[in-house]
Amino acid sequence: MGVVSKRxxxxxxxxxxxxxxxLATGLDLAAAAEEAVRQATRSLDGRADLLCVFVxxxxxxxxxxxxxxxxxxxxxxxxxxxxxxGVIGGGRGVERETKDIGEVGAVAAWAAILPGARLIPFELxxxxxxxxxxxxxxxxxxxxxxxxxxxxxxxxFPVDAFVExxxxxxxxxxxxxxLAGGGEGESRLFVDDKIxxxxxxxxxxxxxxxxxxxxxxxxxxxxxxxxxxxxxxxILFELAGSPALDKLEEVVAGLTGSERELAAExxxxxxxxxxxxxxxxxxxxxxxxxxxxxPDTGALAVGDVVQTGQTxxxxxxxxxxxxxxxxxxxxxxxxxxxxxxxxxxxxxxxRAMFESSDHDIRAxxxxxxxxxxxxxxxxxxxxxxxxxxxxxxxILAFGARRExxxxxxxx
Numbered sequence: 001m002g003v004v005s006k007r008x009x010x011x012x013x014x015x016x017x018x019x020x021x022x023l024a025t026g027l028d029l030a031a032a033a034e035e036a037v038r039q040a041t042r043s044l045d046g047r048a049d050l051l052c053v054f055v056x057x058x059x060x061x062x063x064x065x066x067x068x069x070x071x072x073x074x075x076x077x078x079x080x081x082x083x084x085x086g087v088i089g090g091g092r093g094v095e096r097e098t099k100d101i102g103e104v105g106a107v108a109a110w111a112a113i114l115p116g117a118r119l120i121p122f123e124l125x126x127x128x129x130x131x132x133x134x135x136x137x138x139x140x141x142x143x144x145x146x147x148x149x150x151x152x153x154x155x156x157f158p159v160d161a162f163v164e165x166x167x168x169x170x171x172x173x174x175x176x177x178x179l180a181g182g183g184e185g186e187s188r189l190f191v192d193d194k195i196x197x198x199x200x201x202x203x204x205x206x207x208x209x210x211x212x213x214x215x216x217x218x219x220x221x222x223x224x225x226x227x228x229x230x231x232x233x234x235i236l237f238e239l240a241g242s243p244a245l246d247k248l249e250e251v252v253a254g255l256t257g258s259e260r261e262l263a264a265e266x267x268x269x270x271x272x273x274x275x276x277x278x279x280x281x282x283x284x285x286x287x288x289x290x291x292x293x294x295p296d297t298g299a300l301a302v303g304d305v306v307q308t309g310q311t312x313x314x315x316x317x318x319x320x321x322x323x324x325x326x327x328x329x330x331x332x333x334x335x336x337x338x339x340x341x342x343x344x345x346x347x348x349x350x351r352a353m354f355e356s357s358d359h360d361i362r363a364x365x366x367x368x369x370x371x372x373x374x375x376x377x378x379x380x381x382x383x384x385x386x387x388x389x390x391x392x393x394x395i396l397a398f399g400a401r402r403e404x405x406x407x408x409x410x411x
Contacts, residue, residue: 017045018113019340019369019398023090029057029066029105036089037070040109040371048111049119050203051076052149052342053190054087054373056096057105060186066107067190076111078119080203081190082151082180085347086357086374093357095350095374110371112340112398117207118144121191124200126157135162137199141170145206147213147396149342150177154376155184156198159388163379166386174213175386176396177202178344178375210336210399215380216329217287217392218322218349219268219315222259223251228310236269236300239312243298248290251314259316268315269302273383286382287315287389317391319353326363326393333397341397343372348391350374360393367397 022039024032033055041048053070055063063083071079086095089108096103124137135158148170152159159179166175180187191201205211226247230238239247252263270285292301306312341364350357357374364370379386380394 017043020044020111021089021340021369021371022109023087023092023094023106025094025104025106027104029055029062029107030069032105032107033066033070033109034073036107036109037074039090040111040369041074041076044111044113046113048074048076049078049114049117050112050205051079052110052371053079053081054084054108054371055081055105055188056084056087056094056107056181056373058096058103060182060188062105063188064195066105067188067195070107070109071190071193078121078203079190079192080121080149080151080201082201082373083182083186083188084373085181085376086350088343088345088361088370088372088374091361091370093345093350093359093361093374095347095357108371108373110340110342110369114205114209114398117205117209118142120204120206122202122204123191123194123196124152124157124162124202126199133158138169139204141173142206145170145173145204146209147211148173148175148202148204149396150175150200150202150379151189152177152179152200153187153189153198154179155187157200159200159377159379162200163386163388173204174381175379176213176342176344176381176394177379178373178394179377179388181347181374181376212333212397212399213381214329214333214395214397215382215389215392216322216326216395217285217389218325219270219287219317220321220325221270221285221313221315222255222263223314225311225313228306228308228312231306231308234302234305236302236306236312237297244300245293245295245298248300248314262316262318263314266317268317270313270315271304271306272311272313273385284383285313285315286387322349322353322391323359323363326360330363336399338367338397338399340369341367341395343370344375344378344380344394345372346378346389346391346393347374347376349393353391364395
């Protein structure tokens with residue numbers, strides 16, 4: 001069965017009672033939080049297993065008050081959330097803005113009933129052990145773990161290192177989520193009845209849950225596929241036997257004028273995640289930035305470790321590419337109707353990219369109740385490995401209850 005159509009999605013929302021979402025704005029963040037939770041839970045057929053709350057505001061004290069009000073009015077078994085630059089829910093996105101009357105805050109809430117599921121909330125902190133940092137607080141892995149949701153403070157938690165190495169402690173577990181908004185010391189994380197100023201929080205969901213991860217990196221390829229013939233760490237020395245810079249200049253020379261402008265604004269490179277694939281499609285690449293050039297050696301510095309023998313392809317990103325990539329991802333989603341979804345969208349994808357804060361949630365029309373926030377970085381798997389991204393839309397979609405034994409699918 002394909003993706004639910006707009007009309008079919010509307011019918012599902014009318015009768016569906018397992019998922020709900022809400023969004024409220026106003027100068028009083030606590031009142032907005034109460035209203036958003038009320039909207040998200042009013043149609044549920046019972047007590048929510050999971051309530052996610054995302055709060056957009058400039059005053060950490062007011063954000064805390066909003067989170068506490070949400071916790072107080074909800075009887076959800078597990079509550080998870082964070083501060084954000086903007087929130088997503090109620091069929092729209094709202095980014096932070098200041099009007100003559102002051103800053104208008106916004107709160108999004110998303111609730112889910114997951115029959116038979118096992119939800120284990122967690123709080124992560126970083127400890128120093130001799131010459132290294134150790135992350136503690138992650139629950140032990142279980143055979144029927146399906147997916148983990150992770151929210152982190154980017155200023156105090158080594159989220160890139162933790163996520164990149166998550167396979168070592170969480171083998172086969174997809175992680176989806178985002179980085180909380182706020183300056184250093186201003187981010188807030190919520191888990192159950194606790195409000196945390198640093199570290200990371202999340203929940204591992206296991207048991208008979210139908211969940212699928214999707215990640216739209218919003219980039220399109222330029223130039224040919226090339227094999228890395230010399231590299232060390234994140235430095236590309238040779239591509240296809242020639243200096244990497246020479247190959248880049250060849251690619252740029254063949255671009256149109258508009259494509260050259262995009263490359264000049266921010267050139268990207270896609271690293272193929274499966275060298276044994278017969279073909280490398282758009283979603284098979286981990287997209288990273290080209291962050292430096294050495295004209296003397298012809299080397300390129302990129303935003304991730306690259307190994308000799310890997311396949312790469314240069315990429316560019318614009319609103320058209322990002323729109324097409326997300327639309328294609330949704331069109332190609334063919335694992336049955338979605339009843340609810342969490343959406344973690346980069347804070348650079350809203351009005352800054354599309355001139356509308358609603359773009360990404362509108363693309364998920366037919367995905368039932370959708371909630372989330374505009375993140376300072378997004379977490380999601382590519383080709384079975386978890387990564388932290390920028391300018392992406394990371395999605396966790398929930399379908400009908402399944403039999404126990406299978407894990408989360410990835411698209």
